[in-house]
Amino acid sequence: MQFIENEEQEKKGFRWKMQQFLDKExxxxxVFSAPFIIGFLGFTLIPMAFSMYYSLTDYDMINAPTFxxxxxxxxxxxxxxxxxxxxxxxxxxxxxxxxxxIFALFIAYLLTxxxxxxxxxxxxxxxxxxxxxxxxxALVWKELFARLGLxxxxxxxxxxxxxxxxxxxxxxxxxxxxxxxxxxxxAMIIFAAGLxxxxxxxxxxxxIDGANxxxxxxxxxxxxxxxxxxxxxxxxxxxxxxxxxxxxVITGGGPNDATNFYALYVYNHAFxxxxxxxxxxxxxxxxxxxxxxTFMILKFSKYWIFEEK
Amino acid sequence: MSLVACGNSDSSPDTASSGDTGTETxxxxxxxxxxxxxxWWGSQARHDGTVAVIELYESQNPNVDIQYEFFDFxxxxxxxxxxxxxxxxxxxxxxxxxxxxxINNIHMLNEFIEDGTIDTSNxxxxxxxxxxxxxxxxxxxxxxxxxGIAYDPQMFADAGVEEPADNWTWGDxxxxxxxxxxxxxxxxxxxxxxxxAGASIGVGxxxxxxxxxxxxxxxxxxxSLLVDYIRMxxxxxxxxxxxxxxxxxEVTDIEGDFIVSGEAxxxxxxxxxxxxxxxxxxxxxxLASVPRRDHDDPFGLTLxxxxxxxIPTNSEHKEEAAKFINFFLNDEEANEILKGERxxxxxxxxxxxxxxxxxxxxxxVLNYIDYVGSNANPELxxxxxxxxxxxxxxxxxxxxxxxxxxxxxxxxAQQIYEFAKNIIE
Numbered sequence: 001m002q003f004i005e006n007e008e009q010e011k012k013g014f015r016w017k018m019q020q021f022l023d024k025e026x027x028x029x030x031v032f033s034a035p036f037i038i039g040f041l042g043f044t045l046i047p048m049a050f051s052m053y054y055s056l057t058d059y060d061m062i063n064a065p066t067f068x069x070x071x072x073x074x075x076x077x078x079x080x081x082x083x084x085x086x087x088x089x090x091x092x093x094x095x096x097x098x099x100x101x102i103f104a105l106f107i108a109y110l111l112t113x114x115x116x117x118x119x120x121x122x123x124x125x126x127x128x129x130x131x132x133x134x135x136x137x138a139l140v141w142k143e144l145f146a147r148l149g150l151x152x153x154x155x156x157x158x159x160x161x162x163x164x165x166x167x168x169x170x171x172x173x174x175x176x177x178x179x180x181x182x183x184x185x186x187a188m189i190i191f192a193a194g195l196x197x198x199x200x201x202x203x204x205x206x207x208i209d210g211a212n213x214x215x216x217x218x219x220x221x222x223x224x225x226x227x228x229x230x231x232x233x234x235x236x237x238x239x240x241x242x243x244x245x246x247x248x249v250i251t252g253g254g255p256n257d258a259t260n261f262y263a264l265y266v267y268n269h270a271f272x273x274x275x276x277x278x279x280x281x282x283x284x285x286x287x288x289x290x291x292x293x294t295f296m297i298l299k300f301s302k303y304w305i306f307e308e309k
Numbered sequence: 310m311s312l313v314a315c316g317n318s319d320s321s322p323d324t325a326s327s328g329d330t331g332t333e334t335x336x337x338x339x340x341x342x343x344x345x346x347x348x349w350w351g352s353q354a355r356h357d358g359t360v361a362v363i364e365l366y367e368s369q370n371p372n373v374d375i376q377y378e379f380f381d382f383x384x385x386x387x388x389x390x391x392x393x394x395x396x397x398x399x400x401x402x403x404x405x406x407x408x409x410x411x412i413n414n415i416h417m418l419n420e421f422i423e424d425g426t427i428d429t430s431n432x433x434x435x436x437x438x439x440x441x442x443x444x445x446x447x448x449x450x451x452x453x454x455x456x457g458i459a460y461d462p463q464m465f466a467d468a469g470v471e472e473p474a475d476n477w478t479w480g481d482x483x484x485x486x487x488x489x490x491x492x493x494x495x496x497x498x499x500x501x502x503x504x505x506a507g508a509s510i511g512v513g514x515x516x517x518x519x520x521x522x523x524x525x526x527x528x529x530x531x532x533s534l535l536v537d538y539i540r541m542x543x544x545x546x547x548x549x550x551x552x553x554x555x556x557x558x559e560v561t562d563i564e565g566d567f568i569v570s571g572e573a574x575x576x577x578x579x580x581x582x583x584x585x586x587x588x589x590x591x592x593x594x595x596l597a598s599v600p601r602r603d604h605d606d607p608f609g610l611t612l613x614x615x616x617x618x619x620i621p622t623n624s625e626h627k628e629e630a631a632k633f634i635n636f637f638l639n640d641e642e643a644n645e646i647l648k649g650e651r652x653x654x655x656x657x658x659x660x661x662x663x664x665x666x667x668x669x670x671x672x673x674v675l676n677y678i679d680y681v682g683s684n685a686n687p688e689l690x691x692x693x694x695x696x697x698x699x700x701x702x703x704x705x706x707x708x709x710x711x712x713x714x715x716x717x718x719x720x721x722a723q724q725i726y727e728f729a730k731n732i733i734e
Contacts, residue, residue, distance in 0.1 A: 060410075060695075061390045061391075061393060061394045062390070062393050062394075062410060062411060062413065062414065063413060081703075081706070142559075146559050147555065147556055147559065164553065164555045164556075165555065166554070166555035166558045166559070167553040167554050167555020167556060167558075168555065169713060172555070251558060252558060254554055254558055254709065255553075255554035255555060255558070255709050255713070256554070256706065256709035256710055256712075256713055256715075257706060257709075268702065269699075271386070271387045271390055272383075272386075272698045272699075272702070273696075273698050273699035273702070274390075274410060274695060274696075274698070274699075275699070
């Protein structure tokens with residue numbers, strides 16, 4: 001009997017202590033943020049610290065790393081393939097991001113009109129963003145633009161010559177840009193939400209003043225949407241810098257490195273050429289480039305962002 | 310297991326020890342349960358065959374559970390590299406000519422050969438040496454292969470081109486490709502393994518690309534040896550007799566080769582792929598040797614291990630892993646299932662098991678391997694350098710630049726020579 005009582009008391013004691021512990025506000029906070037903290041430490045902070053270290057070594061993934069100082073970083077500036085990969089990545093970002101944003105805005109604008117089943121359309125237009133990054137879809141694009149693929153067949157039926165998309169240095173990037181623009185869903189959803197925020201009264205007032213559709217779009221919609229455009233611009237620019245799957249599957253970086261995107265070149269050095277140290281250094285330079293460009297976008301945004309006074 | 314015992318009982322004194330091993334395995338069946346992890350890369354046919362052999366082994370050795378994974382080539386090495394970094398490589402893993410990069414993680418098999426766990430009585434030292442580095446048995450070859458040119462004899466006849474002679478040259482190859490292109494309007498040749506054809510084998514037979522003894526040196530010092538192949542490749546692409554870089558990018562595996570679709574009359578091939586190629590093409594194809602520089606040059610090929618099974622240093626079940634490798638190599642039933650898809654087996658008993666049911670294509674491969682084997686040039690270095698992947702990639706890039714008229718073949722040859730020299734130092 002004594003024994004049982006003791007145990008019960010102990011149980012009570014434990015439960016009580018537990019209760020006390022959980023009732024502290026900070027504990028609940030830590031518990032609920034634990035998944036993020038663990039993920040951030042395990043998948044972001046620790047790997048980043050390691051890559052910083054590896055970037056100063058000749059690590060090849062197999063043998064123990066030896067310290068080489070800044071060698072990897074100085075080698076980067078003499079590596080012609082690296083410099084070209086920066087160039088083609090900048091071209092890709094410079095073209096694919098505006099194309100994608102214009103397309104996303106256009107579709108979002110169309111979908112703000114009250115049509116039957118607009119949510120269905122919105123969901124359908126979002127599908128490419130869900131599946132577009134996959135290997136399977138990349139393979140479909142590869143087939144579409146192949147020498148005897150559907151795109152060339154269509155060109156032939158309207159009397160145009162076939163285009164050797166992946167055999168011409170200046171054309172190989174076009175399918176990749178189109179594929180990226182086709183995945184406009186997430187930008188579209190954000191634009192659509194932004195468009196809904198614009199009060200209808202502005203348009204009604206403009207209508208009374210005799211403004212036409214184009215004037216309304218450029219004088220009302222665009223300025224009021226500009227903070228949203230800035231957000232989308234930054235997010236899409238960052239993700240475009242990290243473009244990998246399409247180039248990896250569709251072109252393999254060719255021909256003549258015309259589509260050898262930064263992330264693809266990093267991957268090749270890390271996993272194919274056994275130069276993990278060099279690849280890590282490249283990743284850090286990429287971080288700096290992206291940070292710099294994001295900074296510039298933010299800095300110059302004040303010239304075109306409309307703020308309501 | 311009984312088959313192994315039977316196969317061995319009338320061959321050599323080693324039989325006894327091999328038979329003993331079999332009994333031991335049986336004895337252990339009631340004992341500890343062991344889990345072996347293994348992995349390989351390859352095609353669907355290889356996956357199916359290997360899984361069937363694993364199941365056969367598990368049914369005969371109930372105490373062993375084999376957890377397997379299979380990949381395509383690139384995926385396999387990406388995974389392997391991460392496992393190497395974390396010191397948790399599969400207990401049995403497949404490696405090809407790029408094993409020098411992993412040499413510090415490989416447990417040498419010498420002890421298992423000496424104590425008979427792996428029975429090598431049905432093969433020769435020459436075959437074992439294909440996977441031997443400085444006296445250490447890095448793995449045991451799962452099959453030997455070599456390289457060659459697969460061609461369609463009917464297309465050659467239609468274009469009025471003579472079929473390749475044993476000692477045909479790159480000049481003959483070029484002329485054939487041009488004539489086939491002119492007569493039939495197709496590619497004379499589909500894609501090649503350009504680095505092997507133009508550089509690795511291309512600088513031979515008097516030189517090796519990589520020095521055979523010193524990994525930090527090239528085996529030749531005259532970049533002009535590389536020029537002819539690069540010039541020929543550019544000329545053929547310009548004529549439309551060879552796939553341009555865009556068309557070449559469309560070929561992702563041997564089943565998708567232009568010779569399969571009838572758009573080309575020749576293609577480069579590793580001989581173990583030949584039966585798969587013929588299957589996919591569905592018509593008669595033949596194997597010719599890799600062209601030489603000159604008709605009277607010595608034979609420029611050697612037998613390679615297409616791939617091997619190795620055991621990593623981190624394995625906790627090295628002996629069990631060795632027993633499985635022994636089964637994979639020697640068991641006749643297993644080899645009937647595998648059908649020599651990894652190359653011609655090095656064990657004579659396993660080879661006989663395959664010969665019994667060989668298709669025409671397989672017979673062609675067996676004959677070709679015998680031909681290469683009896684002429685093989687022992688001076689040739691068939692061990693890859695750890696930097697081969699990066700040098701190959703640079704070679705292909707420079708070849709593209711020649712094709713797009715950005716540099717001349719001479720400049721490309723000079724540049725790849727210097728690139729390779731600097732990087733392996």
